[in-house]
Amino acid sequence: MSKFKKGGKKSVTGITTASLPDIIFMLLFFFMVTTVMREVDLKVYYSPATANQTKKLEDKALVSYIYIGKPLNKKVFGTVPRIQLNDSFAEPDEIRDFIAAKREGLQEVDRPKMTVSLKIDKKVEMGIVTDVKQELRKASALKINYSTNEGDPIKEISKH
């Protein structure tokens, strides 16, 4: 009868935290492997356009980024859309040097696979984009990617 009745006070045993560091280390390694370091600090406002016929960019090492948008710091830089290469504003004619430098940093076999990802704010007018595209053609960086969000562009356009 008294098989299930245990006399005496039940003492609450504390949960052992000895394995907590291991768990956290596991998480740490997971994040270290799956993520990449932030490339640049954005200096321009960037809200991507939407499209649904997109492809994923495979190899991050082969991708260079060009940002175009209105400067975040309006008081100093005004509201005209600007090009950002690496960590600073640039003029269209600096793109050729930028591409050359990026290409130099790649292995010889990978150079033809180099892709330029254009991260352009959706409000930007095509004039500056066309200038950038012409410069890219001059630098013969012909593989480009218009970075977009997933979604239906017609719905987005009919919103305004």
Add this chain to the structure above:
Amino acid sequence: MARREIQEINAGSMADIAFLLLIFFLVSTTMDTDSGILTKLPPMPEETKDEQVDVKERNIFVVLVNRNDQLLVEGELMNIKDLREATKEFILNPNNDPNLPAKEIVEVDYFGPMEVTKKHVISIQNDRGTSYEMYIAVQNEISAAINELRDNLSMKKFGVKFEELTGDENEKKREAVEAIIPRNISEAEPKNVGG
């Protein structure tokens, strides 16, 4: 001599150290995968050569976008919603319309002789004032038209979508579909379309 006890290192703060590292990596890294519309720019023409490619008028599908983001397709004002269907009709020319691109009989692997509008060109021209959002929308719709046609064809013949025809063993099949529905998009040299 008294034997010294070997003291154990207190590992209680190990979790805190690991947390600190974890938070550092969470903040300083990004996880977003970059996706977008992949295209290839045409190479810069050599200045000595003044190339004039002769394309018959019926084979060109002209898409103009003006600075107010309005579309002019083949000389008519069009809503972007209708662009996909118009592009499909242009590529396929199902009713042998004399104003739509001419068909040629081409021998294709797996399919045999097919009537293909081989010489068609889709020409996109935009103004410097066109918004980037609209430009992407036009690119997207035209890509969508081509992808849907390829999917249809691939579904009918091979039972799988075009994008699922991957790997070396399917390369011939991919080429066959691409031969029937080619992707000929031309972006004009920049100029002011006006409006």
